[in-house]
Amino acid sequence: MTRDEIRAKILEIIEQILPDEDLSNLKSDVRIRDQVEMDSMDFLDIIMELRKNYGIEVPEDDYMKLSSLDSSVDYLEPLMKHI
Amino acid sequence: MHYDCLIIGAGMSGLAAGIRLAYFKKKVCILEKHYRVGGLNSFYSINGYNFDVGLHAVTNYVPREIKLAPLPKLLRQLRLKIEDFDLHQQIMSTIKFPEKSLRFTNDFDFFIQEVGDNFPYQTDNFRRLLKAITEYNELSLDAKPISARRVVDSFISDPLLIEMIFCPLSYYGSAQEKDMDFAQFVIMFKSIFCEGFARPYAGVRQIIDVLVKKYKEYGGELRTKCGVEKLNITNDKIKSVMLEDNEVLTADKIISSAGYIETMQLLSSPFPGGCKARQGKLSFIEFIFILAKEPSEMDYTTTITFYNSSDKFAYQKPNDFIDTSSGVICCPNNFQFKKPLSYGIIRITNQANFQLWNRLTDEEYKSQKTICLESALKEVVKFVPDFSDSIVFTDIFTPKTIYKYTGHLNGAPYGTPDKIRNGRTHLDNLFICGTDQGFLGIVGAMLSGISMANLHVLKNS
Numbered sequence: 001m002t003r004d005e006i007r008a009k010i011l012e013i014i015e016q017i018l019p020d021e022d023l024s025n026l027k028s029d030v031r032i033r034d035q036v037e038m039d040s041m042d043f044l045d046i047i048m049e050l051r052k053n054y055g056i057e058v059p060e061d062d063y064m065k066l067s068s069l070d071s072s073v074d075y076l077e078p079l080m081k082h083i
Numbered sequence: 084m085h086y087d088c089l090i091i092g093a094g095m096s097g098l099a100a101g102i103r104l105a106y107f108k109k110k111v112c113i114l115e116k117h118y119r120v121g122g123l124n125s126f127y128s129i130n131g132y133n134f135d136v137g138l139h140a141v142t143n144y145v146p147r148e149i150k151l152a153p154l155p156k157l158l159r160q161l162r163l164k165i166e167d168f169d170l171h172q173q174i175m176s177t178i179k180f181p182e183k184s185l186r187f188t189n190d191f192d193f194f195i196q197e198v199g200d201n202f203p204y205q206t207d208n209f210r211r212l213l214k215a216i217t218e219y220n221e222l223s224l225d226a227k228p229i230s231a232r233r234v235v236d237s238f239i240s241d242p243l244l245i246e247m248i249f250c251p252l253s254y255y256g257s258a259q260e261k262d263m264d265f266a267q268f269v270i271m272f273k274s275i276f277c278e279g280f281a282r283p284y285a286g287v288r289q290i291i292d293v294l295v296k297k298y299k300e301y302g303g304e305l306r307t308k309c310g311v312e313k314l315n316i317t318n319d320k321i322k323s324v325m326l327e328d329n330e331v332l333t334a335d336k337i338i339s340s341a342g343y344i345e346t347m348q349l350l351s352s353p354f355p356g357g358c359k360a361r362q363g364k365l366s367f368i369e370f371i372f373i374l375a376k377e378p379s380e381m382d383y384t385t386t387i388t389f390y391n392s393s394d395k396f397a398y399q400k401p402n403d404f405i406d407t408s409s410g411v412i413c414c415p416n417n418f419q420f421k422k423p424l425s426y427g428i429i430r431i432t433n434q435a436n437f438q439l440w441n442r443l444t445d446e447e448y449k450s451q452k453t454i455c456l457e458s459a460l461k462e463v464v465k466f467v468p469d470f471s472d473s474i475v476f477t478d479i480f481t482p483k484t485i486y487k488y489t490g491h492l493n494g495a496p497y498g499t500p501d502k503i504r505n506g507r508t509h510l511d512n513l514f515i516c517g518t519d520q521g522f523l524g525i526v527g528a529m530l531s532g533i534s535m536a537n538l539h540v541l542k543n544s
């Protein structure tokens with residue numbers, strides 16, 4: 001997957017978890033939780049969807065690296081480029 | 084057969100836990116003792132009339148714009164939409180004591196105003212209590228129990244207001260006599276006063292049907308008429324689950340919604356040092372009346388009336404079959420439905436004594452129900468219009484019925500007063516969800532299943 005594709009997949013997951021949120025104006029470099037109303041349970045769901053859909057394990061110590069869209073793509077790129 | 088997770092009980096919490104696990108591709112099976120799912124919240128029909136048990140109303144109702152409250156949270160977690168529950172808001176409910184009444188709706192400011200009008204000199208105290216409630220993290224999984232009576236006493240100086248606040252909160256979820264744990268108090272206060280009541284047009288079956296459908300859609304397996312006989316232990320783990328028909332299943336993890344003590348009683352070797360949790364004592368009797376007309380035709384439009392006949396509210400196991408001095412009168416018709424229900428319904432709930440009911444012969448049991456029915460009716464018509472001439476059908480459930488259908492010791496629907504907040508037991512792969520985990524009400528029950536599935540199965544797998 002390319003960076004753009006990974007980004008699209010992340011947005012797809014967020015949309016699935018938060019179907020009522022408008023994600024079109026989501027800024028890539030700002031913490032996702034500062035832009036949409038979500039709590040820790042929702043955040044954990046992103047991690048679990050990544051595992052379910054792509055078999056990616058994100059250890060708890062790395063959760064911080066998924067805080068913004070940009071940082072998520074950076075983190076996931078090496079893990080998803082072969083998918 | 085081997086599973087990733089077995090869930091004991093297909094009530095609200097077990098089904099919610101099951102949906103989470105099935106959605107994330109776990110091999111999961113829910114074992115339900117009865118032929119019908121729902122547990123504490125279920126439904127049945129007699130003579131063509133539909134009856135709900137458990138649920139008077141869904142608590143925690145919030146408008147769609149609010150996202151970070153228990154109800155929207157659980158909908159997101161279960162990948163459901165608010166429309167799936169077909170919720171309709173209450174009209175107005177009331178807490179009636181001899182000297183004063185406090186009305187409340189789903190608009191919390193209205194309740195603050197009501198408290199201010201009835202207890203003007205308590206306005207500031209009440210605001211300080213609200214601040215304490217708002218700032219408290221009631222969903223923390225490792226909070227130490229604190230007496231809610233003590234906390235509320237420290238803010239509110241009028242004992243009548245305290246009793247009036249405790250009345251609905253106790254009835255809708257307290258496992259403890261005379262007091263509540265403050266965390267439980269906060270959960271109930273928010274779910275009833277700050278948020279509010281709503282009901283699906285079709286009653287509790289709407290919610291149960293949606294949960295079962297979702298669970299099966301994600302590939303979850305549900306076995307009804309499938310009671311658990313024994314949990315076999317080897318080396319601090321449940322090695323296998325033996326069913327009542329002697330079939331043996333195995334699983335990596337087991338989540339039980341059967342109640343904490345009830346689950347401990349299923350273990351093949353006893354709890355080391357004996358189980359310290361206290362048995363719940365609080366049980367209820369409920370009368371369900373089908374009426375020839377809508378209660379609104381008798382000028383009764385209140386959704387739920389919590390009544391108490393004196394200035395002191397007694398929430399404790401009565402010494403008699405029934406305690407009619409306080410109770411809950413629920414009218415399922417009085418929600419903001421687009422079309423009226425097919426018939427009028429009034430439900431009355433009073434506290435009752437399990438042991439007394441349990442020792443009666445069949446004959447005595449029947450006649451005692453009639454005696455209690457008369458005494459309950461006599462009391463409630465002091466608080467609501469006399470509807471007795473309109474009754475066309477009556478069904479009654481007692482503490483014995485609750486025991487039979489939920490398996491909760493002493494017919495105590497709210498379980499042990501000693502909640503297992505983090506859901507852990509002394510066994511590595513056995514966890515507790517549902518009423519004994521401590522999130523209350525129907526929304527709390529579902530959140531309990533979700534939280535325990537997340538924490539103990541999904542997060543670390």
